[in-house]
Amino acid sequence: MTIEQKPSFNDHEIKDxxxxxxxxxxxxxDRLDTMFSTIADTLLRTANISGGEKVLDLGCGNGSTTLLAASQVGPNGSVTGVDVSEPMIGLAQARCANAGITNVNYILGDAAEYPFDSGxxxxxxxxxxxxxxxxxEVAFQNIIPALTFGARxxxxxxxxxxxxxxATKPVEAAKEFIEMPLAPGPEDPGPFSFADTERVKKILxxxxxxxxxxxxxxLLLPLGNTLEDAVNYVMEMGPLSAPLATVKGDKREMAITAITNSLRDNQGEDGIVRLAGACWIVTCGVS
Structure with a gap:
C-alpha cells in the first residue's frame, strides 16, 4: 500500500x-545496494530489531533497508518506508511485490510534515x-510523536x-577541466549536512x-568492478554528472583522463576500485 501526501515546505529537495x-x-x-551493504548490515545490527516490532524507515529510497527490516520483524511486525521520491518508492514497491512481502507499507511524502499516527x-x-x-529541527519534532516511549x-x-x-577524489581530479557548481553549505540540505555531531545532537x-x-x-566503498566501470559510474552518478554533461571536446577528454588516473591508485589486485567512506552511526531513544 502506498499513501500519498501533498508537497511540503521542502519543495526544492522534493523536486530534486x-x-x-x-x-x-x-x-x-543494485550497485548502490552492493556499495552500501556493510552500512545496511550495520544499521540493522545496531537497531537490534525483534519479531513483532513496528519500524519506520526514514528516507527509505529504493526500499532495500525496508525489506531487510521486514525480514527481522516477521509476520507479526511491520515496516513503513517513507520517502519524497516517487520513482524510488515505485521501485521499492516493485521489489516488495516481487519478493512476496506483505508486512511493508510505503508513504510517498515528506516526513517533516506527514501526519503520522501517534505512537x-x-x-x-x-x-x-x-x-x-x-x-x-521541525522534521524531527514532527517525527518523534510517531514513536513509542522507549523507541530506539x-x-x-x-x-x-x-x-x-x-565523493571528493574524482571531483578534485576533474575540477581543473570543468566548472563545478558551488557546494552546499555545511548546514544546507545535502549528504554531508549531518557531519557536525554538535549540530545533530542539538537537533535531536x-x-x-x-x-x-x-x-x-x-570502510572502503566499491565504486566499480573495473577501472573503466568505476570511471563511468562516477561520471554519471554524483557531483560530476551535471558538470560533465556540459563539457565537450578536449576538456572533457582531459577530465576523464584525470579521473581515470586518480581512481587507478585505488584499484585493488582483484580489479575492484574502492574509495574511503566515513559515517556516523547516530543512536538515541525516546524516554
Whole structure:
C-alpha cells in the first residue's frame, strides 16, 4: 500500500528527488545496494530489531533497508518506508511485490510534515535518509510523536566531505577541466549536512530525543568492478554528472583522463576500485 501526501515546505529537495537524481538512483539501485551493504548490515545490527516490532524507515529510497527490516520483524511486525521520491518508492514497491512481502507499507511524502499516527513505531532507522530536510529541527519534532516511549533510533549519516574520498577524489581530479557548481553549505540540505555531531545532537535534543551517541564507521566503498566501470559510474552518478554533461571536446577528454588516473591508485589486485567512506552511526531513544 502506498499513501500519498501533498508537497511540503521542502519543495526544492522534493523536486530534486523526483528528477534526474532519482532516476539515477533507480538505475543504479543494485550497485548502490552492493556499495552500501556493510552500512545496511550495520544499521540493522545496531537497531537490534525483534519479531513483532513496528519500524519506520526514514528516507527509505529504493526500499532495500525496508525489506531487510521486514525480514527481522516477521509476520507479526511491520515496516513503513517513507520517502519524497516517487520513482524510488515505485521501485521499492516493485521489489516488495516481487519478493512476496506483505508486512511493508510505503508513504510517498515528506516526513517533516506527514501526519503520522501517534505512537506507531518502536524503531526508527535511516540509511542516508535524514540529511536532506530543509528544516531538520521541525522534521524531527514532527517525527518523534510517531514513536513509542522507549523507541530506539539509528541513523547512519556521512561524516565530512574530506573523509569521504568516494565523493571528493574524482571531483578534485576533474575540477581543473570543468566548472563545478558551488557546494552546499555545511548546514544546507545535502549528504554531508549531518557531519557536525554538535549540530545533530542539538537537533535531536530539541526534538526530545535522549541518550544521543555517535560511533564512527569507516570502510572502503566499491565504486566499480573495473577501472573503466568505476570511471563511468562516477561520471554519471554524483557531483560530476551535471558538470560533465556540459563539457565537450578536449576538456572533457582531459577530465576523464584525470579521473581515470586518480581512481587507478585505488584499484585493488582483484580489479575492484574502492574509495574511503566515513559515517556516523547516530543512536538515541525516546524516554
Amino acid at each position: 528527488w523526483n528528477g534526474q537524481r532519482a532516476m539515477l538512483w533507480v538505475k543504479y539501485a 506507531s513505531f518502536n524503531v526508527l532507522i535511516s540509511r542516508f535518509g535524514s540529511m536532506f530536510f530543509g528544516n531538520p 533510533v539509528v541513523l547512519i549519516v556521512w561524516r565530512s566531505p574530506q573523509e569521504n574520498l568516494w 535534543k530539541v526534538a526530545g530525543f535522549s541518550g544521543i551517541d555517535f560511533t564512527p564507521l569507516d
